[in-house]
Amino acid sequence: MIELWRRAVDPWGQDVLIGVSWDLIWVAVVLAAVFLVGHAIWHRTRSSGEAAAVPAPVPSGVPARIQRHSLAARLFHWTMAASMLTLLFSAFVPILDLEFAGWLTIHWIAGVVLIATIVYHIIHAIGWQDFWSMMNFGPSFFKEGVATLRHVLSSKAPEPKAGKYPFDHRMYHHTIVVVSLAAIVTGVMMMMRIDTPFFTRDPYFISDQAVGVVFAIHGLAGVSLILLIASHIYFAIRPEKRWITWSMVRGWIDREHYAEHFDPAKWVVTGDREAGGGALADASVSAPLEDD
């Protein structure tokens, strides 16, 4: 029988929550496996039933390479990815019986790196990126969501053309924001209870009951991240998505993919000047707000 929570009796005889059951690690792993296999089967079935796509006409004036991710954005992404994987590894590998000394130190250092990258990302996104294109929750967001769902459910429904950030990317982003913030806030509270250079250790600044809730939220966020990161890596390596993955390495996409997947009215590409490496330096200018 799978348990959801770990509970114990405290010194005052009260039944207290002390965290999530580690059975949930396996639940997350199984759910991830079911989702990935299910998606792979769905995609295979879907592809065989679909007629060969006619290449979308390329808008005039669009350069061969369109910058999608700046170097700063790519550095953020890969640093965050490394810290996330380190966090998951240092959190769950010891629980799964592969012990190594110092896992906790590795874990909180990776957590600090993650926090630093996120602070950097927030500043960078607000100041230099298409912040409102990602954070737009206007009617067009829901319209695109409905269109995306229709496309998933029926091969006859066309894939909606998106702005710079398609609906599924934005949903993934928002989900991981919520889960990561839950892990970070509770993680900082847990860090205050151990020896680090940042705080004078105080394991008793909140009650036993509150500590249990903090551990439970951190654990739930952790096991959720197994599912989220497994699906993210899965989509990153799928053949039909690799052009997006490569854009996170090289920084640019080609104009054929741009024409096929994006709406030029939502993601306006105006550049005509080639940058080093072939990507356009000013090609990823902000789209006009879709609801403007």
Place this chain on the structure above:
Amino acid sequence: MATIKDMIPAFDLLQPTSVDSAVALLREHGDNAWVLAGGLDTFDWLKDRVKRPEVVVDIGGIDEIHGIRDAQGGLEIGAMTTLTEVINHQRVRSEYSLLANAADHVATPQIRNQGTLGGNVSQDTRCWYYRSGWPCYRAGGNTCYASAPVAMNREHAIMGTSRCVAVNPSDTAPALIALDAKMVVQSPGRRTVDAEDFFIGPTTDITRMTIMKSGDLLTQIHIPATWANSSFYYEKVRDRGSWDFQLVSVAAAFKMSGSTIEEARIAVNGVAPYPVRLDGVERLVRGKTPDVATQDAAGDLAVARARALARNDYKIPMMRNLVRRAVRSVA
């Protein structure tokens, strides 16, 4: 005071007669099994109803892990050899008196007659918050009750802590580390690990004191010939001379070349969640004469990373002095 009227919760008692069958039983029952050696740690847990195993595997009937044999110039001590047998063994007394001395400091004669060397090194910490059954880190919870500002932590750790501040209670452990002993663990394959690696701290696993997991059985302890007949020093400080766990203990082995320390192995216990080998101090004293300056430098280095809790700051000068005295013993 509460009156406890119930019995020790029932368990199945299994009494294998070979290591293989014991390991098979331990693996079959996993976390529900408990290894019974001398019973001195076991029955505390069971009578306090804190540990409630479904199966107790009594390894007292396994002849192959009893007794002391000569092996590769050194000794092979079965894990079920009693502490009294260790103390009285002729070669242990003459060539490895450090171990005999340490074993002789364990508890009382009655306990040494019953307690085993394997049990002494495998016993759990005596932190009373943990042994009271409170949901501390070591018990799988998320709090250390012993490091609170108002906690009774006079006997707890001054180094090597990570959330848990309990100390390793074994008297023989530092002696085995100083003698460079090897621990043989069956599970069901056979692993041999250095004594200092046999003990783990909370940074590796906060719920265990040794590398042994469920399904593992400590079968033998090898004492190599390397440190036989060296100059040894053992000292244990405790509240009661007649019977108590150590507050701090030190075990040291020195190889001398004239008045110079050629090689040294020094370990202390009672200061951390695991017995601590003082590698830095060993390097410091190597090639030096054990004069006052060396003694002082050794003592100071030993406690360089110590940090006291609310009520155990006395352990820092105590450990410093024990290390000094260990070095002084070969002056």
